[in-house]
Amino acid sequence: MSRIPPPSARRPRRLAVPLLLAAISLAAAPGLPASPAAAQALTPEQRREVVQVMREALRQDPSILRDAFAALEEAARQQASEGRAGAIRAEAGALFRDPADPVKGNPRGDVTLVEFFDARCGYCKALHPTLEALLRADPGVRIVMKDLPILGPASVLASRALLAAQRQDRYVELQAALMKLRGEPTEATLQAEAKKLGLDWARLRRDMEDPAIERRLQEHLRLARALSIEGTPALVIGETLVPGAVDLPTLQRLVAEARKG
Template sequence: MRRFLALLAMLLLGSWTTLAAAESFTPAQRAEIVEILRNALKTDPGILRDAITALQDADGAQQQAAMRSAIAAAGNALTKTPGDPVEGNVRGDVTVVEFYDLRCPYCRRMLPVAAELLRRDGNVRIVYKDIPILGPASMLGARAVLAAQKQGGYLKLRTALMSGPADITTDTLRAAAERTGLDWDKLQKDMTDPAVQARIDANLTLARRLGIQGTPAYVIGDRMMPGAVELADLQSAIAATRQGQKQ
């Protein structure tokens, strides 16, 4: 009986208009249901809690299903875009896709976590998707690290910038570039290459398609993991992806 009442409460909370439109109940029947629930809630308030929990679970399941569909639709754009920066085992059996902003404090917090992940697991491949969403300084940094690829310095400059001041300027950028052995004049020229901006635009478009609203965000297999997460969470998602590949 409790389960039945919780179901009625869930329907009333989440889809009463659907019930009315479908004309499943007459107005008198609906009024009677409301009265039954009102009386039941007086004696057992937990019914409402159960209904809300059921609604949240249903919403979560729908969101997960929608996300899996979006990830599947993205296909190779996620893991196999030519020229995407890669760290770890380029032939790894699991790819972790990280959407990040160089200035994001949570992304910076994940820098040692990713390093530890790669240290412990030699069969993981990380693909970096620069999405400069925190203003002009982020865009400046993103253009710089992507331009640094032409000198084989993406990872070095990325680490230097994410370990330095969050307010990326031309001066801090030049200092980081020279400290990591990059040719500053060439870097400046390569930053104006339309291909660099095209890569950033493609990353931003892909992030929007996936519904990513903040950084960092990780895609592992058919899972999306938003925000700074624990190493154990990444390892668990990787293990689940490996298990799914065996089936």
């Protein structure tokens, strides 16, 4: 997966250590206070006793620490999954029903899949034929395309060209060409590919500079951040976020689950 550069500031995860200590103390000695607040209320002597009990428990059974970490990680995954589902519901209109977005497959399909992709992303290129196979196998699937150029200026150039090509009804064709491209999407390369598809290059080049295209790209980036998308490709199916490239059976299973509602 190609990664989105992180924002300049991140909120530190300050709760992991006290939660871990509480989980270990609970596992090591069930009679001890289990919550961080209760642990903080202990006297210095009680804290020393807790530490001694924890050390002895870990010495006798090191798996306690492993199990505590596993429990914390599972709780974090569950919380993140629930948060993403809530974000998907909150952003459903912008995700699934923005009339400005290009669509592949059946425009009236009963299942919509949203793809965030970068035209230069190798993982996106690897996923492309799988998505095409999904469309061939399932005529009820609708794919909404969200350009997310995270790999530098060349990616931005390619995304601008794609959104400009949409104005000449050639988005899908140019996107397919760029997914097969092995070199960089330079301006000369984009011009050559555009001409192969019968696009008016002079018009396309002018449209690439339209501020409306920049606003759309910024909106896609906002959506990605709202959904905690960390890179490309990223797929949204129903209320499920699928990071990275996946195989056809996985996609078909997720589509079937979304279809059941």
